[in-house]
């Protein structure tokens with residue numbers, strides 16, 4: 001039985017989401033329809049993930065007031081503190097609505113066990129190589145924490161997908177050679193080839209497979225056997241159409257070589273998170 005870290009989950013916070021985002025989550029997620037408000041309890045949330053074979057789960061805030069909602073970092077810190085050995089908090093800041101996003105991030109890192117930063121270019125409206133992000137990348141590089149960016153399509157109204165263009169991340173690779181960058185959704189819809197190129201050729205670049213149908217990974221990435229060791233497993237749970245366990249099983253069925261498979265499901269994430 002392979003060990004699994006889920007690098008991409010969201011807390012259940014209906015009141016913090018925009019109506020469109022909450023509708024999307026409800027329609028997408030059998031877990032939300034089945035368990036409903038019991039998911040508010042972090043212990044309940046963690047137990048459901050443990051039962052599906054997950055050993056640790058990254059929990060992502062989502063401060064995107066113009067599109068999807070305002071699940072703030074403070075909320076996620078408090079929530080993860082209830083299950084400190086299992087739930088791993090990331091931070092979320094927004095250079096367009098936080099007056100000093102870099103200072104805010106530093107404050108989070110100084111006061112809480114934050115293990116990474118999530119950025120949402122298409123929900124927050126900036127390109128990944130926006131100069132205003134550079135102080136933030138600098139903080140993350142110095143603190144040795146990964147930056148996870150939403151890179152791919154989205155159906156939430158108001159989203160501006162152009163901002164996710166992964167070619168912009170090439171600048172980040174050049175200017176922050178020691179920064180770990182994880183491309184969530186791997187360029188879903190338009191940019192699989194660019195994301196695969198970056199992951200294969202930039203030592204600190206990875207693809208998080210959340211939001212992709214596992215059985216389609218070979219179609220999206222023809223070089224999957226070589227690429228898998230630069231991937232991390234994420235589910236986007238609970239906003240996903242199947243269970244986490246089903247996605248883990250589907251990845252197991254891809255018949256990847258054993259070492260890349262272990263890197264994808266556990267090893268890469270464990271190294272990035274310092275576990």
Ligand SMILES: [Zn+2]
Nearest residue numbers: 008010210236
């Ligand atoms: Zn997500």
